[in-house]
Amino acid sequence: MEKILEVQGLKKIFKLSAKQQKIEKTKEKTKRAVNDLSFTAYRGEVFGLLGPNGAGKTTTLRMLATLIRPDAGDAVLDGSSVMKEPEAVRGKIGFLTSELKLEEFFTPNYLFDFFSDLHGVPEENKKRRKEQLFSRFGIDKFAEVKVGNLSTGMKQKVSLVISLVHDPDVIIFDEPTNGLDVLTAKVVTDFLADLKTQGKTIIVSTHIFNLIEKICDRVGIIIDGRMVLCDSLEAVCAGKSLEERFFELYEEKVGEIV
Amino acid sequence: MRSNMLTIIKKEFARFFGDRRMVFTTILMPGLMIYILYTFMGKGMMGQFATDDTYVAQAYVENMPDELAPVLNELSAEWKESPGMDAAKNAVAAKEADLLLVFPADFSAAVAEYKVSDGPAPNVEIYYNSTATESAKLYNMVKSVLDSWEDSITNKFDVNAGSGAYDLASEKDAAGQLFAMLLPLLLMTFLFSSCVSVAPESIAGEKERGTIATLLVTPMKRSSLALGKIISLSVIALLAGLSSFLGTMLSLPNLMAGSGAELDASVYGVADYVLLLGVIFTTVLVLVALISIISACSKSIKEASTANAPLMILMMGVSLTTMFGGGGEKNLGLFCIPVYNSVHCMYGIFSFQYTLAQMIMTIVSNLVCAFLLTWVLTKLFNSEKVMFAK
Numbered sequence: 001m002e003k004i005l006e007v008q009g010l011k012k013i014f015k016l017s018a019k020q021q022k023i024e025k026t027k028e029k030t031k032r033a034v035n036d037l038s039f040t041a042y043r044g045e046v047f048g049l050l051g052p053n054g055a056g057k058t059t060t061l062r063m064l065a066t067l068i069r070p071d072a073g074d075a076v077l078d079g080s081s082v083m084k085e086p087e088a089v090r091g092k093i094g095f096l097t098s099e100l101k102l103e104e105f106f107t108p109n110y111l112f113d114f115f116s117d118l119h120g121v122p123e124e125n126k127k128r129r130k131e132q133l134f135s136r137f138g139i140d141k142f143a144e145v146k147v148g149n150l151s152t153g154m155k156q157k158v159s160l161v162i163s164l165v166h167d168p169d170v171i172i173f174d175e176p177t178n179g180l181d182v183l184t185a186k187v188v189t190d191f192l193a194d195l196k197t198q199g200k201t202i203i204v205s206t207h208i209f210n211l212i213e214k215i216c217d218r219v220g221i222i223i224d225g226r227m228v229l230c231d232s233l234e235a236v237c238a239g240k241s242l243e244e245r246f247f248e249l250y251e252e253k254v255g256e257i258v
Numbered sequence: 259m260r261s262n263m264l265t266i267i268k269k270e271f272a273r274f275f276g277d278r279r280m281v282f283t284t285i286l287m288p289g290l291m292i293y294i295l296y297t298f299m300g301k302g303m304m305g306q307f308a309t310d311d312t313y314v315a316q317a318y319v320e321n322m323p324d325e326l327a328p329v330l331n332e333l334s335a336e337w338k339e340s341p342g343m344d345a346a347k348n349a350v351a352a353k354e355a356d357l358l359l360v361f362p363a364d365f366s367a368a369v370a371e372y373k374v375s376d377g378p379a380p381n382v383e384i385y386y387n388s389t390a391t392e393s394a395k396l397y398n399m400v401k402s403v404l405d406s407w408e409d410s411i412t413n414k415f416d417v418n419a420g421s422g423a424y425d426l427a428s429e430k431d432a433a434g435q436l437f438a439m440l441l442p443l444l445l446m447t448f449l450f451s452s453c454v455s456v457a458p459e460s461i462a463g464e465k466e467r468g469t470i471a472t473l474l475v476t477p478m479k480r481s482s483l484a485l486g487k488i489i490s491l492s493v494i495a496l497l498a499g500l501s502s503f504l505g506t507m508l509s510l511p512n513l514m515a516g517s518g519a520e521l522d523a524s525v526y527g528v529a530d531y532v533l534l535l536g537v538i539f540t541t542v543l544v545l546v547a548l549i550s551i552i553s554a555c556s557k558s559i560k561e562a563s564t565a566n567a568p569l570m571i572l573m574m575g576v577s578l579t580t581m582f583g584g585g586g587e588k589n590l591g592l593f594c595i596p597v598y599n600s601v602h603c604m605y606g607i608f609s610f611q612y613t614l615a616q617m618i619m620t621i622v623s624n625l626v627c628a629f630l631l632t633w634v635l636t637k638l639f640n641s642e643k644v645m646f647a648k
Contacts, residue, residue, distance in 0.1 A: 065475055066475075067471065067474060067475060067642065067646070068642040068646065069642060087477045088477070090475060090476060090477040091477035099468055099471060100468065100471050100472040100475060101467055101468035101469050101471075101472060102469065103273070103464075103467070103469045104467075105273055105276065105277065106272070106273070110272070114265065114269055115476065117261070117262075117265040118262055118265055118473075118476040118478050119476060119477060120261075120477075162472075
């Protein structure tokens with residue numbers, strides 16, 4: 001199998017403000033969000049990052065998307081280093097997270113063209129891809145409606161489509177079904193399965209066991225910024241359900257769940 | 259890089275010009291409001307000092323000297339014998355009469371015999387009411403008549419007594435002087451206000467709404483984003499600033515009509531306007547870049563607007579330097595200080611006292627400064643601490 005993403009000793013430390021120290025109930029001035037994290041993803045597979053809130057999943061994905069810079073370590077994505085060639089990395093990935101918002105003044109149609117231009121998508125590909133994706137998600141019905149007037153589900157569909165304007169080989173999704181109604185969540189899950197059949201590599205972070213069991217080939221379990229287990233779904237589960245295995249591991253590493 | 263920069267410029271224009279309300283409030287309204295406000299103020303001032311030509315003032319007089327009676331009777335006033343000092347003063351205070359003029363007894367003889375070495379001269383008292391326009395007008399006329407009469411009886415020599423034009427300044431220079439005194443401060447205020455109305459919305463606003471992260475995750479270089487934002491915002495701010503400038507130029511003649519000053523913007527030639535536009539555009543680039551940096555460091559539009567307030571005060575302070583300290587700057591070296599150079603270039607253009615070296619120095623130093631500030635903005639776009647501060 002061809003490696004497409006190799007993460008080596010990724011580390012990220014955040015400074016905590018007085019307010020954050022209060023919220024986290026700690027006197028420490030820094031927080032190790034990601035600690036010496038390493039894993040590999042192979043071309044065409046769906047790799048799931050599983051962990052509780054605050055485990056470091058989102059921080060890891062943000063480092064892979066070059067939105068934030070690792071304090072140590074590196075990740076090489078399809079031959080490009082996130083530390084040395086962030087622009088090249090951004091050109092190769094599609095990144096979707098709830099913190100990326102679309103300008104509410106514009107229509108999905110305008111935004112698709114705008115982001116296609118920023119990704120340098122040729123005019124003929126742009127038109128074809130827009131038709132394909134808009135029709136797949138039913139966006140053509142509200143393509144000329146301003147984003148501000150769309151429902152949360154519609155906005156999520158548009159965000160998903162915008163993240164894929166350039167038909168990237170590696171797709172990084174952070175909690176893709178969070179906050180979505182069951183119907184839109186199903187559309188997104190089905191689409192991820194579709195992308196897998198197209199041979200795309202998908203890195204997805206979630207705390208929804210069902211989503212991982214449904215679409216992932218391999219799983220990495222992150223607890224407190226560390227990768228505690230990374231293997232194929234079957235090997236991780238070891239004959240149990242993913243949920244059972246996760247809580248076993250959690251109790252082993254952190255202690256009893258209160 | 260160029261193509262991404264153009265894409266950002268197009269998007270910023272689409273965002274701004276696609277919103278009719280924003281175009282109206284940012285570009286059209288300031289110019290229109292300034293025109294209406296200045297015209298209204300001009301008309302108000304004219305109205306305050308205007309008097310009814312057919313009005314015959316009611317005036318009281320005590321001990322009117324015979325030689326002054328014919329001159330005073332020529333004024334548009336009906337002179338009556340005073341009913342007594344207190345009664346006459348009360349009538350003037352109550353606006354029932356316009357003036358009380360009191361000559362000392364034997365005024366003519368006292369004046370004829372008076373020598374400077376005698377001490378205080380005979381005193382004429384004129385009581386009037388400054389809050390009544392007609393009373394104030396009659397006071398000025400009577401005082402003028404008495405001053406002229408005094409000059410005529412003690413005349414030793416005259417200064418500029420003939421009807422010739424003694425002020426040799428051309429009308430063009432006089433108008434230029436007036437424009438130079440008023441416009442640099444006004445223009446800088448308009449330009450700064452225009453920049454503040456667009457830059458925080460576009461940069462701090464995008465941060466606040468979370469849309470800047472969507473841009474930062476594309477392969478576009480941060481420098482393209484910074485340049486695209488600064489150029490597009492500068493063009494919009496320039497349009498807004500020009501609207502205010504146009505409103506001012508068109509309404510200044512109305513505002514100053516009461517003062518008798520001749521203000522005509524056609525005293526300036528095409529070259530003057532082209533230079534002015536060059537100075538204004540490069541100034542806007544510097545201002546937009548400065549405000550963009552402040553906005554990038556702010557978490558919200560509100561925070562950015564507050565943080566920009568001290569800059570506004572500084573800008574006003576620098577703009578005032580043309581009003582005090584003898585006008586335009588002569589030291590060429592000081593024309594490399596952004597904003598200060600712009601203010602003094604504007605003064606120079608309006609007063610026809612600029613040199614080409616000053617203009618070139620200003621435009622080049624403003625461009626260099628804008629370039630450096632764009633570099634800083636690029637660094638800020640690259641900084642996760644700045645862009646994703648919570």
